[in-house]
Every structure is written in C-alpha cells, then in structure tokens.
Amino acid sequence: MKNDKKGKRLVSRRAALKGIGAIGALGFLGSKTSGGKEEIPTTADLTSHSSETRKKIFQKVFETVFIDTHEHLPDESYRLSESFYSYGGRSDDWTIIFSHYLCSDMCSAGMSKADWNSFFSPKIDPLKKWSLLEPIWPFIKNTGYGQAVCIAMKELYGVDELSAKTVGKVQAEYEKIRRPGFYKRILCDLAKIESCQVNSGDGFRQSNMPRLLMQDIGIVGMLAGPELSLSKPTGVKVTSLSDWHKVIDWWFNKYGKYAVAVKSQNAYSRNIDYEKVPAEKVEAIFKKRLKGQSLTVKEQKALEDHLFWYAVNKATEHHLPVKLHTGYYAIWGELKPRMPLSRLVQNPGAATDLCRMSPETRFVFMHICYPYYEEMISIAKHYTNAYIDMCWAWIINPIAAKEFLKKYLVTAPANKILTFGGDYSPVEPVLGHAAIARRGIALALSELVEEKWLSLDDALELIAPIMHGNARNIFNLGEKEKLLSGVKW
Ligand SMILES: [Zn+2]
Numbered sequence: 001m002k003n004d005k006k007g008k009r010l011v012s013r014r015a016a017l018k019g020i021g022a023i024g025a026l027g028f029l030g031s032k033t034s035g036g037k038e039e040i041p042t043t044a045d046l047t048s049h050s051s052e053t054r055k056k057i058f059q060k061v062f063e064t065v066f067i068d069t070h071e072h073l074p075d076e077s078y079r080l081s082e083s084f085y086s087y088g089g090r091s092d093d094w095t096i097i098f099s100h101y102l103c104s105d106m107c108s109a110g111m112s113k114a115d116w117n118s119f120f121s122p123k124i125d126p127l128k129k130w131s132l133l134e135p136i137w138p139f140i141k142n143t144g145y146g147q148a149v150c151i152a153m154k155e156l157y158g159v160d161e162l163s164a165k166t167v168g169k170v171q172a173e174y175e176k177i178r179r180p181g182f183y184k185r186i187l188c189d190l191a192k193i194e195s196c197q198v199n200s201g202d203g204f205r206q207s208n209m210p211r212l213l214m215q216d217i218g219i220v221g222m223l224a225g226p227e228l229s230l231s232k233p234t235g236v237k238v239t240s241l242s243d244w245h246k247v248i249d250w251w252f253n254k255y256g257k258y259a260v261a262v263k264s265q266n267a268y269s270r271n272i273d274y275e276k277v278p279a280e281k282v283e284a285i286f287k288k289r290l291k292g293q294s295l296t297v298k299e300q301k302a303l304e305d306h307l308f309w310y311a312v313n314k315a316t317e318h319h320l321p322v323k324l325h326t327g328y329y330a331i332w333g334e335l336k337p338r339m340p341l342s343r344l345v346q347n348p349g350a351a352t353d354l355c356r357m358s359p360e361t362r363f364v365f366m367h368i369c370y371p372y373y374e375e376m377i378s379i380a381k382h383y384t385n386a387y388i389d390m391c392w393a394w395i396i397n398p399i400a401a402k403e404f405l406k407k408y409l410v411t412a413p414a415n416k417i418l419t420f421g422g423d424y425s426p427v428e429p430v431l432g433h434a435a436i437a438r439r440g441i442a443l444a445l446s447e448l449v450e451e452k453w454l455s456l457d458d459a460l461e462l463i464a465p466i467m468h469g470n471a472r473n474i475f476n477l478g479e480k481e482k483l484l485s486g487v488k489w
C-alpha cells in the first residue's frame with residue numbers, strides 16, 4: 001500500500017483491481033460487456049451522472065484497505081499443522097471453507113445430520129462429498145454465506161460454478177493454496193486487509209503473526225467462574241472469589257497493553273443485562289461453583305453479572321474497548337437451532353443500560369444486533385460510548401447491512417461505525433466476505449449520493465474513516481502496532 005497526499009492508506013489502483021480479479025469493480029458498476037467491449041449501462045436509474053458517481057465511489061472503496069475488526073482465525077502455522085485437523089475431527093479438504101458459516105444454512109435447508117457429519121468428516125473421500133451437498137446446493141448458494149464461499153472459490157480456485165465436474169478442481173486448488181504464506185496472500189494481497197482483530201477464545205493468544213492477527217482478550221470464561229485453562233497459566237490456586245479476581249487481573253496486567261479489545265459472546269446464552277452485583281453477594285455462590293455444585297439460574301446470573309463488571313472495569317482501566325456479541329446466532333456442530341428471538345430483542349434495551357451504567361467504558365456492539373439493527377443506530381446516535389461493528393452482518397443479510405449503513409451515515413456520528421469483520425475461522429471465505437462488504441459499502445454510498453442525501457465529495461471522504469480510520473482510533477492501533485512489532489513472547 002502507499003500513502004496518498006492526505007496520509008490516507010490506499011493501495012494502487014492496479015493492485016486493487018488485480019485483487020478484485022474476476023468479480024472486479026466493473027462488475028459491480030452495472031456495466032455489461034458485449035464481444036469483450038465494455039458498455040456504459042443504459043438503464044434509467046444509471047444516468048451518466050450516477051454512473052460517474054458509482055465509478056468514483058466503487059473505485060475508491062475497492063482501492064481502500066480494511067481494518068478487519070473481528071475474526072476467529074487460528075495462527076497460520078496451527079491451521080497448517082496436523083493437530084488443527086485432528087482436533088474435533090476436521091477434514092483437510094475443500095469442505096473446510098463450508099464449515100463456518102455455510103454449515104448453518106446447510107442445516108436449516110434440511111440436510112440430514114448424517115449427511116452433514118459425513119460432509120465434514122475426514123474419513124470420507126473429498127470428491128464423494130459433492131453428492132451429499134448437491135441436493136441442497138441450489139437453495140443455499142445465494143445466501144450471503146453461500147456467496148462468500150462462491151466468491152472465494154472463484155477467486156482462489158478459478159471455479160465459477162461448483163458441480164460434479166468442478167469439484168476435483170476445487171479440491172486440487174484447495175491443496176495448492178493451503179500452504180505457508182497463504183494468510184498474507186489471501187488477507188493482505190487479495191482482500192486488501194491491513195490487520196485483523198482475532199477472538200481466539202478465553203484469555204489471550206500469543207500469535208506468531210502479531211501485527212497481522214492482533215488479539216482480543218476473551219472474557220466469557222472469566223464470567224463463568226473458576227476455569228483451569230485460565231487459572232493455570234497464572235499460577236494462582238483458586239480457593240475464593242478474590243483468587244479468581246487475581247486470575248482476571250493477571251490476564252489484564254500481562255496482556256492488556258498488547259490486546260486491542262476484550263470480547264464476550266456471552267449473549268449466546270443470556271441477555272446482556274448485567275447488573276452491578278457486589279463481591280460479598282456472590283462469595284457463597286462462587287464457593288458452590290468451586291465445589292462443583294450446580295447453581296440456580298438466579299445465582300448464575302448474579303455471579304456472571306459481578307464478574308462481567310469486574311472484567312469490564314479492568315478493560316476500562318487498560319483503555320480497552322469492550323466488544324459484545326449482540327443479535328443473531330450461528331448454528332454450530334450439535335445442529336440444534338437455539339435462537340430465541342424473545343431474548344435477542346432485549347439486547348438493544350440492555351445495551352443502553354450498559355452505556356448508562358459505565359459512561360467511561362467504550363462498548364462495541366457487534367453484528368448490528370441483526371435483525372434489530374434500527375435500534376442500534378439510535379443507540380450510537382444517543383450514547384457517546386456506543387460503537388457499532390458491522391462484523392458478520394454483510395453475510396448474514398447483505399441487503400439489510402447495506403440499508404443499515406445507509407441509515408447509519410445520515411443518523412449517527414460517522415466516527416463510531418466499524419464496517420468490516422469477516423468473523424471466520426477458515427481464512428479462505430474472508431476474501432468473499434470482504435468483497436461483499438466492499439460492494440455493500442460502495443452501493444450504500446452511491447445510493448446516498450444519487451438520492452441526494454450526500455454530496456459526492458462527502459461520500460468519498462467517508463470511505464477511509466469507515467473502512468479503517470475509525471478502527472485505528474477506537475482501538476489505538478498506532479500504539480499497538482509499535483508494541484507488537486518487536487514483541488518476543
Ligand atoms: Zn465471532
């Protein structure tokens with residue numbers, strides 16, 4: 001990448017268009033080709049003015065780097081190791097790019113559990129797996145999850161359409177690409193991502209790619225109470241709540257300066273309605289947990305509430321924003337749909353309580369709380385300490401994400417929106433997700449100009465901040481980069 005006159009980070013147009021490849025920017029402009037010659041669109045809505053607008057906006061969006069604020073990527077060396085595949089019985093073949101999140105749509109489309117398990121099993125010949133997918137493929141290939149995977153297959157493997165004929169090529173190319181250096185190639189060279197922010201589970205992971213794969217401190221395990229994987233590295237023997245506080249302190253004292261944020265996906269099991277419960281009220285509950293006794297729902301909530309605020313206060317002392325999952329649920333391995341909308345609908349209301357209870361904490365509400373995104377715009381508009389992260393949203397519902405961004409930009413301050421996080425464990429579909437996000441951002445801005453809500457200059461000026469500038473400010477990335485550059489774990 002290079003710096004332009006204003007110091008904004010741009011990649012060269014040639015490099016950007018090379019990165020976009022077959023799904024290139026021109027494809028998104030509504031242009032069509034005839035005999036290899038490009039034609040200007042003639043549809044009524046694409047007047048010469050709006051077409052010029054689109055060209056300028058699409059070009060700039062596709063040239064501008066992303067800071068990717070949410071991923072679950074393992075380190076490249078781990079992804080390439082045998083232990084990655086033996087853990088959980090993952091298969092090292094083309095189906096891994098379906099394993100997160102398209103596997104959810106496979107389940108909801110009605111694939112049987114037996115077929116689903118065989119599809120992802122390392123014991124089945126990769127080429128025979130197509131016949132398991134074929135009956136439902138037409139129903140899932142057009143969803144955001146499906147499109148992200150299709151774009152990745154097209155860009156990485158040169159395959160336009162997955163079929164019995166092409167599955168061999170997909171497998172061969174998968175093997176060719178999955179080699180040392182493929183993270184940098186996919187994330188930096190092709191998807192134009194400057195750095196990612198990775199949630200690696202509980203605690204903090206010492207990445208061996210520390211500047212590319214920056215890390216959050218995962219706090220869900222801290223909220224649950226004594227957890228050996230968290231206490232063991234600290235050397236603290238946990239016999240009381242105050243010992244557990246020491247464990248939490250250790251993680252923040254050791255890794256707070258290297259982490260970009262803290263992250264909790266506790267909303268997968270409860271609402272984010274955390275009350276400030278004093279330590280003395282949960283001392284006895286903690287002891288029960290230590291003895292392995294089961295807690296009532298009320299006791300568990302009180303303990304989690306107390307520990308949430310303990311961890312959030314630590315994060316705030318260490319100037320770390322607090323990223324919270326809100327909204328939609330993925331379907332995981334057990335294949336049991338379990339999303340209670342009656343709970344999710346309460347997330348925005350609880351989010352406003354958090355903002356009020358701790359005005360000095362910066363809360364990053366993730367995934368636009370889909371499908372309750374209109375409410376999240378009102379929260380960012382009202383609360384200084386509320387930030388909204390569009391991570392995952394572009395592939396849950398690309399059109400809702402575009403509408404969200406359009407509405408957000410004419411409603412709430414533009415310095416509090418983060419527009420991209422791939423939210424993937426396999427690296428390959430991040431490329432597809434980034435392309436869908438760039439398309440959505442460019443469409444949202446183009447429509448705002450065409451509808452005369454924004455001037456073209458104002459729309460162009462928003463691109464760098466919403467794609468990387470806000471993330472640099474909110475997560476203090478200048479300082480983190482310096483610290484991580486010379487880090488020796
Ligand atoms: Zn996630």
